[in-house]
Amino acid sequence: xxxxxxxxxxxxxxxxxxxxxxxxxxxxxxxxxxxxxxxxxxxxxxxxxxxxxxxxxxxxxxxxxxxxxxxxxxxxxxxxxxxxxxxxxxxxxxxxxxxxxxxxxxxxxxxxxxxxxxxxxxxxxxxxxxxxxxxxxxxxxxxxxxxxxxxxxxxxxxxxxxxxxxxxxxxxxxxxxxxxxxxxxxxxxxxxxxxxxxxxxxxxxxxxxxxxxxxxxxxxxxxxxxxxxxxxxxxxxxxxxxxxxxxxxxxxxxxxxxxxxxxxxxxxxxxxxxxxxxxxxxxx
Numbered sequence: 450x451x452x453x454x455x456x457x458x459x460x461x462x463x464x465x466x467x468x469x470x471x472x473x474x475x476x477x478x479x480x481x482x483x484x485x486x487x488x489x490x491x492x493x494x495x496x497x498x499x500x501x502x503x504x505x506x507x508x509x510x511x512x513x514x515x516x517x518x519x520x521x522x523x524x525x526x527x528x529x530x531x532x533x534x535x536x537x538x539x540x541x542x543x544x545x546x547x548x549x550x551x552x553x554x555x556x557x558x559x560x561x562x563x564x565x566x567x568x569x570x571x572x573x574x575x576x577x578x579x580x581x582x583x584x585x586x587x588x589x590x591x592x593x594x595x596x597x598x599x600x601x602x603x604x605x606x607x608x609x610x611x612x613x614x615x616x617x618x619x620x621x622x623x624x625x626x627x628x629x630x631x632x633x634x635x636x637x638x639x640x641x642x643x644x645x646x647x648x649x650x651x652x653x654x655x656x657x658x659x660x661x662x663x664x665x666x667x668x669x670x671x672x673x674x675x676x677x678x679x680x681x682x683x684x685x686x687x688x689x690x691x692x693x694x695x696x697x698x699x700x701x702x703x704x705x706x707x708x709x710x711x712x713x714x715x716x717x718x719x720x721x722x723x724x725x726x727x728x729x730x731x732x733x
Contacts, residue, residue: 450679455670461657464664465595467683470546471669479549481644486527486550492719495529495588504715505533508585511714512615512726513539518582521609523572523602524590528554528565535563543567544575573598577609584609587715589621589722592686596697599687603701612731616703617715617724623663623688625721630658630665630686638674645682649674663688694725703727 472478485494492500508530509515517538522531525543527550535541535558543565545551551567558565568575573594577584584606591599606616637652639645645652653670669682689697695706706727714724 450681452672452677452679455653455679455681462666462668462683464659464662464666464685464687465683467666467668467681469595469683469685470593471682471684473545473547473550476549477647478645479547481647482547483527483549483553485644486529495526498529501529501533504587505530505537507714508534508583508617509537509539512583512585512617519580521577521581521584521606523577523584523586523606524588525554525567526550528557528567530585530587531565531567532557532561532563535565536561540564541566542578542581544570544572544577546571572602577605579609580611581609581614582611583615583617585617587617587619589619589686591618592621592626592689593684594687596687600697600701603698603703607702607729610729612729614729616698616727616729618726619715620689620694620723620725621686622721622723623690626665626686626688627658627663630656630667632656645669645671645680646673691723698725698727702729704730 482494489497495501520534520539520541522541522543525531525545526547528543531541531543531554541564543554546569548569551569554565554567557563591602594602610616634655639652640649642648651672651674653672655668657666659666664685664687666683666685669684671680691708698706704727706725709724709726715722
């Protein structure tokens with residue numbers, strides 16, 4: 450694209466119509482994103498190690514009753530949770546779309562002889578397998594999918610659990626999704642490169658809130674500082690109330706749903722997320 454194309458596109462994006470994800474499967478983007486996942490300076494891509502350690506300890510004790518079991522990690526990234534859970538004796542399968550993150554996860558598992566299997570795939574289409582004691586999806590990823598796709602993922606998660614198995618989802622709070630979508634516009638010059646390029650670029654971000662669909666959309670426009678070429682990305686987030694998300698889970702076959710307050714479960718005091726737990730009815 451050219452800069453003039455930014456001026457002539459629709460002033461307000463339709464959710465998901467200008468892109469559904471940032472380019473997780475691009476090798477160069479994946480390499481830069483892995484750096485962000487591993488950074489101990491922020492919690493933007495993944496939480497820092499100390500917080501992940503606390504979350505894994507909670508998962509092991511509260512979700513797995515401190516007993517070895519089979520865990521499916523949806524959107525596992527570089528295996529930061531999966532590796533730690535495997536060190537505690539669990540067998541873990543991770544699914545993710547980024548080949549670079551999966552490469553890091555596999556290298557870690559091979560180096561430490563961890564019981565981890567990693568599958569590259571789109572969560573909407575991948576075969577999850579069956580017989581898991583726990584299926585988990587961390588850090589609000591379920592919000593980025595179209596509602597029909599989110600239900601498909603949750604239904605597949607239900608099918609992957611053994612009867613009585615547990616579901617663990619970290620949901621972005623509706624208030625946080627709307628607040629971020631009303632943040633307006635900003636721009637940043639990355640003189641030394643950054644997440645979207647190794648070369649200098651200008652990053653333009655615009656945020657929009659669709660009150661009818663209850664969806665926030667961010668346009669992320671990257672302007673190459675040398676050429677002026679423009680690359681555009683967009684990411685939408687669906688805001689769910691607790692009642693609404695509970696209804697979605699029950700429609701997918703899950704039993705009673707529990708929403709753990711801030712500080713309970715995975716959040717570690719993070720106001721923008723809530724920990725959701727449920728289970729597949731039945732007995733093994």
